[in-house]
Each structure stands twice: as structure tokens, then as C-alpha cells.
Amino acid sequence: MRLDKFLCDCGYGTRSQVKQLVKKGRVTVNGAPCRQADLKIDEKNDRISVDGNECGYSQFVYYMFHKPAGCVCAVKDNVSRTVMEYLEKEDVKKDLFPVGRLDKDTEGLLLLTNDGALSHKLLSPKKHVPKTYYVKSKKALSKEDVKQLETGVDIGDEKKTLPASVEVLGQREIFLTISEGRFHQIKRMLFSVGNEVVYLKRVSMGGLHLDENLKPGEYRLLTGEEMERLC
Ligand code: URA
Numbered sequence: 001m002r003l004d005k006f007l008c009d010c011g012y013g014t015r016s017q018v019k020q021l022v023k024k025g026r027v028t029v030n031g032a033p034c035r036q037a038d039l040k041i042d043e044k045n046d047r048i049s050v051d052g053n054e055c056g057y058s059q060f061v062y063y064m065f066h067k068p069a070g071c072v073c074a075v076k077d078n079v080s081r082t083v084m085e086y087l088e089k090e091d092v093k094k095d096l097f098p099v100g101r102l103d104k105d106t107e108g109l110l111l112l113t114n115d116g117a118l119s120h121k122l123l124s125p126k127k128h129v130p131k132t133y134y135v136k137s138k139k140a141l142s143k144e145d146v147k148q149l150e151t152g153v154d155i156g157d158e159k160k161t162l163p164a165s166v167e168v169l170g171q172r173e174i175f176l177t178i179s180e181g182r183f184h185q186i187k188r189m190l191f192s193v194g195n196e197v198v199y200l201k202r203v204s205m206g207g208l209h210l211d212e213n214l215k216p217g218e219y220r221l222l223t224g225e226e227m228e229r230l231c
Contacts, residue, residue, distance in 0.1 A: 003029065003048070004037040011061035011221050012050060014088055026051050053224035060115040061094055062227060064208065067110040068216035073101040080104060083112070086217050099123065100181060100205075108133075108202035109210040111230075112219065118231070122206065128162075128179035129206045133186050136199035140171040145193040149176065155188035164189075175203070206230050 007018035007027070021027055022037040028049045029041060041048065048055050067073070071081040075097055083098055099111040099119045113119060122129050146168060152160040161182070167175040178185060187197045203210050207229030214220060222230070 001041060001043050002037070003027070003034065003039045003041050006041060006043050006048060007050070007055070008090065010048075010055040010058070011063075011094075012055070013221070014090055021050060051223070060113060060118075061091075061096070062115065062118075062222040062230075063091070063096070063112040063219045064211060064214065064222055064226070065098075065110045065112050065219040066210060066214040066216050067102055067107055067202075069105045069107050072104050073098040073110065083110060086219065087112075102202060103184065103187075103200070106200045106202065107216060108200075109205055109208065110202070111205065111208065111222075122230075123181065125180065130177050130179045130204075131181070131202060132175055132177040132204040134169075134199075134201045134203050135174050135176050135186060135190065135197055137172045137174075137190055138196040138198050139194075141168070141174060141193070141195065145195065146174070148193055149189055153189055153192040155182070155185070155192050157182065161185065161189060 003022065004015055004018045007021065008015055012018050012021060019037045022035055025033050025035060027034055029039065030047050065083060065086070067083060071083050071085070074082050075084055076082065084092065084096070087096065095114045096112045097114070097119070099113060100123050102108065102110060111122070121127060146166045150164055150166050152163055154160050161178070162180055165177045169175065176186060176189070182188070186200055190197045208226055211220070
């Protein structure tokens with residue numbers, strides 16, 4: 001099999017994207033740098049690495065997507081643009097889905113995968129995977145508001161929200177880290193302290209941080225290190 005075809009199949013991008021990887025010397029074959037994209041490799045016995053991470057055929061792929069505002073976290077939607085519409089043709093075929101949901105007007109980190117078990121693990125309410133949001137509020141947040149958000153607030157559910165952590169960035173700007181994933185949770189938390197979210201962006205989930213080099217609407221494969229931090 002050709003090296004570029006192998007890299008595409010492993011999820012490293014389109015044929016032209018993987019050719020660039022090879023051209024830049026980021027790919028090694030059996031430990032030796034290789035700049036020949038059409039090299040014939042033995043995919044069962046040769047060791048192929050990208051940036052030092054050995055690639056293997058995996059049935060699963062994992063992408064970090066910078067969700068822009070204005071699209072919905074669904075595979076199909078009759079009305080709104082979906083996150084899937086940002087994928088390259090080759091990736092559409094991989095049966096990807098978003099791990100969890102962000103509101104249509106929320107931006108930021110979204111994991112796209114075809115690994116149902118990992119998705120289940122990350123979303124399980126028992127796991128309490130922390131998620132950090134950059135929040136801009138309509139009005140200034142007082143010290144008391146911050147304390148309430150941290151302690152837990154009544155958002156109209158059976159139970160108050162679990163303790164959260166707040167990093168104050170400005171009068172109307174905070175990082176809010178929650179370990180639950182209730183419907184519209186951040187907006188409802190702000191509402192419970194008499195305020196309103198005017199801008200919301202997820203910046204991290206578990207050990208995974210949004211790569212600020214990714215512009216809204218762009219995505220890339222997770223690195224080996226990011227995979228380890230996530231699992
Ligand atoms: N909380 C919200 O209110 N909206 C989101 O999109 C995510 C968390």
C-alpha cells in the first residue's frame with residue numbers, strides 16, 4: 001500500500017494534507033525519515049510514525065473541533081447547519097458524532113469520534129469529567145454570585161448543581177468549571193444568580209484543551225499525548 005493512502009486511512013487527513021506531512025519530514029518509516037508519499041509500504045510489518053507517534057490502523061478516530069456559533073451538535077438537522085457539515089468528504093464517511101452537546105450559540109471545544117465507548121465514558125454522570133467554559137455575563141458578577149456558583153445553585157432541577165470552580169477574569173468574565181452536563185447548565189447557573197450569559201465558549205474537557213490555533217470551524221486529529229490525557 002502507498003504511504004499516503006495508509007496515513008489517510010489512519011485519519012491523518014486528506015491525500016493532499018498527508019502529502020504535506022510527508023514533505024515536511026514529519027513521517028518516519030521504520031525509524032528513518034521518509035519524504036516520498038508514494039512509497040510502497042508493508043502496512044502489517046513496517047513501523048510508520050508521525051511526529052514520533054506510531055500509527056496503527058484503528059477503527060476509531062478522534063478529532064478536536066473548534067465549534068463555531070450558529071451550528072448544532074447533531075449528525076442531521078432539517079433546519080440548522082450541523083457540526084458534521086464542517087467535515088472534509090473523507091471524514092464524513094467515518095461515522096463520526098459529537099461527544100455531548102453545546103448549544104447552537106456556544107463556541108469552543110468539541111470532540112468528534114466514532115468511538116461510542118469513549119463517548120459514553122466521558123459523558124457518564126458518574127465520571128464527573130470537568131468542563132471549563134469561558135463565560136461573559138450581561139452584568140457584573142459580585143463576590144456573593146461567585147460564591148454561590150461555586151457552592152451550588154438551584155437551577156430548577158431536583159438537586160442543586162454540584163460544587164464548581166470559578167476563576168474571575170474581570171467584572172463580567174469568568175472561567176467556570178463544572179463536572180456535570182445538565183441541559184443549558186451554564187446559562188441556567190448564571191440565570192439563578194440574576195444574570196445572563198452573553199457569550200459562552202468551552203475551553204477544556206477532561207485533560208483536553210482547545211487548541212487556539214484552530215479557528216472556529218476547523219478541526220484536527222488529537223495527538224497521542226492528548227489521547228492519553230483524555231482517557
Ligand atoms: N451550558 C450551557 O448553558 N450551554 C452550553 O452549550 C454548554 C453548557
